Amino acid sequence: MGSQSSAKPKLRKGLWSPEEDEKLVRYITKYGHKCWSIVPKHAGLQRCGKSCRLRWINYLRPDLKRGHFSQQEEELIVKLHAVLGNRWAQIATQLPGRTDNEIKNFWNSCLRKKLRQVGIDPHTHKPMAAGPDSVARSSEELGEVIGVSGHSLHNNHVKDNGFRFRQSLQQHNEEEENSFSLSMLPITLSPHQQQQHCDAGMNFVPATLAFHHQAQAHHHHHQAHVQAQAQEQQTAASSVFPFWIDNSSSNNSSSNSPSSCSETTDSWSCFSDGIFSPTGTGGSVFKSWCFFDSSILDTKIDAASWQQQSSKSLAHFYDDEPTDSDPISAVLDQM
DNA sequence: AAGAGGGACAACCGCCATGAA
């Protein structure tokens, strides 16, 4: 009943044809897009304004880069995601020529999986507690995820005989949720030895470069803040502290003792907050980031100590962010 | 050669914030 006169033309859905693209581009180029709701009508398109807007923003805009993401872009996305979470639009503002949709797709289809493969929880950007995906296949894969300063881990000779470590983070007692055991093992342990540790209830997760970046940013941007806490930190420090692994020294792989690792180089710099870093690295440093129990493996620490250590040094870097500091700038400064 | 499975990407859906009426 009168429906024929009031019937709106059926709006098209699905993929855009080249003709539709051309119409939209021609219209936007000529008149701009002050109001998307009138664009389809004036451009002669059977689409809703929202669809036109999306098509323009995600595909037709002339300043879009498209193509594969570079290593640097990957690295930036991972870092920004660690800071911003799934705020794709905000992340996209830091990657010229990339859309939020493009970055989101790239994350969901590629980066997230890569992180999982190297044992990093893509949600928290922290090592996963356990599970088949939580075991690092190689340090090389870390480098695939996050390149470092122009020389990713591909270039380091850690692939087969390098000094590799796995961080083990075990909740040692289901009933005592506030207690952890934290230890680190060189992955030069034989599979059998590793299995023994696994059988003993230890779950291995890899040292993560993400932590390294966080720690670096932490140090860079919160030096003053950290220095003020240095004394307290040292006082509170148990045997567990984060450190760097220097692969530039020869034959590190012969050692199975984590404590000996720190003896392989005398060039460690100790940051004021207990973060150790090699100096004069010369590009061959295995830039992974670990927790290190200097005395024994499987040291049990209580949750308070863990929290204190990890939050101050790296794990909760973002939560600690002083209000006058921009986390995005912090990430960009590292690039 | 054909079908299944998975990856990559485009587009849609639904919700929310904002501003104008």
Place this chain on the structure above:
DNA sequence: GTTCATGGCGGTTGTCCCTCT
């Protein structure tokens, strides 16, 4: 203060294409 239109955003789905069996 309320309603409505609009734009923006993140989650999700749909489609195409490639690889593998």
